[in-house]
Amino acid sequence: MRKVVPVAFFDRPTPLVARALIGKFLVRKRAGKEEAYMIVETEAYHGFEDKASHASRGKTLRNTPMFGSPGTIYVYYTYGMHWMFNVVCGKKEFPGAVLIRGVESIRGPARLTKTLGIDKELNTKKIGKVSGVWIEDRGITISPRAIQKTHRIGINYAQEWAEKPWRFIYKNKEPLR
DNA sequence: GCAGTGATCATA
């Protein structure tokens, strides 16, 4: 079973999409070659009120892709050296995005983009085969018990919003089926 | 534990 997830998958509340992405595959095609990795860690950034979100102070040049239609790719540069890869969720003009923090064998959002060659070239593009980055459902079901929900990290400035359980991690304790 | 590194944004 190998199915490219449709745009409708992302047209849902961001935390729900972040949860649903665990166990899906991130596929990257470059120079004619495909690499696929199972997603094991995500974080949701949801709405104007989320103080941890780039959109909390309204639309700016950088965060404009967050206001795009579901399935838009939002890539931004931070700490003078790292690219972060997000997929936009929810209706156009609603700011929501899921940060892909880790895949099987590549942990860490910046290491992921470096390994997969994801940078500003992909920013604002639509996730899908045309852009060379897409998500596949390969028939793996992850039980709720195998998903750890925690607070988001690296956002201590966000006060009470830092406590929201919007980070999802696959605990590699149970066999896949 | 913290330096590196530079774009981005708020302030002015």
Added chain:
DNA sequence: ATGATCACTGCC
């Protein structure tokens, strides 16, 4: 125009 900040990583 300027300065603080930053959804991180790798080395101490």
